Structure formats: structure tokens, C-alpha cells
Amino acid sequence: MVRGKTELRRIENATSRQVTFSKRRNGLLKKASELSVLCDAEVGLIVFSPRGRLYEFASSSMQGTIEHYQSFKKDAQTDDTYKEQNMQNLQHEAENMAKKIEQLESSKRRLLGECLGSCTIEELQQIEKQLERSVVNIRARKMHVFKEKIEQLKEKGKLLAAENAILREKHGPQQPQEGLNKEKQSLPCREGSDKSDLDVDVETELFIGPPDARTKRTPQK
CATH class of the missing domain: 3.40.1810.10 (Transcription factor, MADS-box)
Structure with a gap:
């Protein structure tokens, strides 16, 4: 209990x-x-x-203990004062950061074309200049990226050409496929003619006399 x-x-x-x-x-x-x-x-x-x-x-020693206590008390008060001042500084910095964040958010909205009703002519001109500078920087960066990509493609093309040359040296040049043997070509045939007619000797010399006296002349080799 x-x-x-x-x-x-x-x-x-x-x-x-x-x-x-x-x-x-x-x-x-x-x-x-x-x-x-x-x-x-x-x-x-x-x-x-x-x-x-x-x-x-x-x-x-009672006197030493009392002095120690007073010193500690003083340090504690100083520490409390420092903590309080530090806390006030932190609160002040937090307020400043909140104001800066609010200003940045407002500037961002204006750059996006929002909340422009309360802007003066000078503020609108300043926003316009900022946008123009941003466009110039973006275009410059885009051109730089394009140039880098082109250089990379050129290097890749060089590597492919080098690999192609190595393959040619390794396997030899490719011979183009030709047709049949050009030396063996047949003469064109007329319609209704036979191939055997091409082997018949044709007498082209002029002969005067009776037909019986015509003899076949063998061409001399």
C-alpha cells in the first residue's frame, strides 16, 4: 500500500x-x-x-565557494544574455529571409507575366530588359550546345571512317561482279535462221564462165 x-x-x-x-x-x-x-x-x-x-x-573554503558561485552566476547570466541576443538575431534574420523570399516570388510571377497590374512603366521596362537578357543568354547557350553536338558527331564520323578503313585492309577490296566472259559472245541470229548457217562459208568472189566450170575454191591459209 x-x-x-x-x-x-x-x-x-x-x-x-x-x-x-x-x-x-x-x-x-x-x-x-x-x-x-x-x-x-x-x-x-x-x-x-x-x-x-x-x-x-x-x-x-566558504569564501572560495562563494566566489565560485558568484562567478558561475555571472557567467550564467552572460550566457543567458548571449542566448537571448542570439535568438533575437536569428529572429531578425528569419524575418529578412521571409521578406527576400516574398520579393523573389513576386519577381518570379512578374517575369511569368502575372500580377502586372500594380507595376509602373519603369518596372515594366525593367522586366522587359530582364527578359531580353534572358533570351540572349538562352540562345547563346543553345548555340553552344549545338556546336558541342556537331563536334561529337564529327568525332563519331572520324571513328567510323577509321573502323571502315581497318575493315578494308583486313578483308581486301570488294571485286565488282562482272557478267559472263565478254570474249565469248554469239552473233545475233535472224528470225527463221539456224545456227548451222553461221558455219557455212559464203563465196563472195566474182566468177565468169559456165556453171560447170565453176569450182569451189578452197581459201588458202
């Missing part, structure tokens, strides 16, 4: 209050001494009784 927390209240009886103070004070001083010895901690304890009597305990 868990006991509930007992609410602490001021002891109304003065004698009981003094006895309790003495007991708790001695226990507190003992705990402070044990803490400094066991944990090697710098401990400074100051207690004033209800009558204004001072009770203290210091593990090393």
Missing part, C-alpha cells in the same frame, strides 16, 4: 520547532559532509536559525 505524501507545515509549538531544527540541522550538515567526501564535490552550506544564529559547512 502506497502512502500518500504528507503535507509539510510549520510547527506551531516553539519548543518542538527548536528541537526539530536541531535534529534536522545536524542531519543536513552530516549529509553535506558525506556528499563532499564520497563524491569529491565542492559543498558550501549556510543555515540561519530562527533566532538568527549562523551554522555553516564548507568542504574547502
Whole structure:
């Protein structure tokens, strides 16, 4: 069974209050001494009784502990001040960044041809100049990319030509396919004629005399 927390209240009886103070004070001083010895901690304890009597305990020197405390307190305050100033600076930078982002978004919309109703003549002329400069830069970049692509294609063509030359040297030049032997050509034949007629000797010399006396002359070789 868990006991509930007992609410602490001021002891109304003065004698009981003094006895309790003495007991708790001695226990507190003992705990402070044990803490400094066991944990090697710098401990400074100051207690004033209800009558204004001072009770203290210091593990090393009470004055040194107090100075250490004051220095730490000062550093903590300085650190808190620095953190507060740093936080204010960050908030200021965040506000400036938000304003810059808003200006950039507005400029972007105007460059896209939006929200131009509130622009003055000077602002419209400035936007027009910006667009003209952008077009010039885009065209220059496009031409540069085209030139790079052309150079790449030229290099690729050179590599293909070199590979083609290597293949020609390896396999030799291709001979064009010719027709049949040109030396063996037949004479054209007339319609109704036979090929045997081409082998018949034709006598073309003039002979005068009777037919019986005509003799066939054998051509001399």
C-alpha cells in the first residue's frame, strides 16, 4: 500500500520547532559532509536559525565557494544574455529571409507575366530588359550546345571512317561482279535462221564462165 505524501507545515509549538531544527540541522550538515567526501564535490552550506544564529559547512573554503558561485552566476547570466541576443538575431534574420523570399516570388510571377497590374512603366521596362537578357543568354547557350553536338558527331564520323578503313585492309577490296566472259559472245541470229548457217562459208568472189566450170575454191591459209 502506497502512502500518500504528507503535507509539510510549520510547527506551531516553539519548543518542538527548536528541537526539530536541531535534529534536522545536524542531519543536513552530516549529509553535506558525506556528499563532499564520497563524491569529491565542492559543498558550501549556510543555515540561519530562527533566532538568527549562523551554522555553516564548507568542504574547502566558504569564501572560495562563494566566489565560485558568484562567478558561475555571472557567467550564467552572460550566457543567458548571449542566448537571448542570439535568438533575437536569428529572429531578425528569419524575418529578412521571409521578406527576400516574398520579393523573389513576386519577381518570379512578374517575369511569368502575372500580377502586372500594380507595376509602373519603369518596372515594366525593367522586366522587359530582364527578359531580353534572358533570351540572349538562352540562345547563346543553345548555340553552344549545338556546336558541342556537331563536334561529337564529327568525332563519331572520324571513328567510323577509321573502323571502315581497318575493315578494308583486313578483308581486301570488294571485286565488282562482272557478267559472263565478254570474249565469248554469239552473233545475233535472224528470225527463221539456224545456227548451222553461221558455219557455212559464203563465196563472195566474182566468177565468169559456165556453171560447170565453176569450182569451189578452197581459201588458202
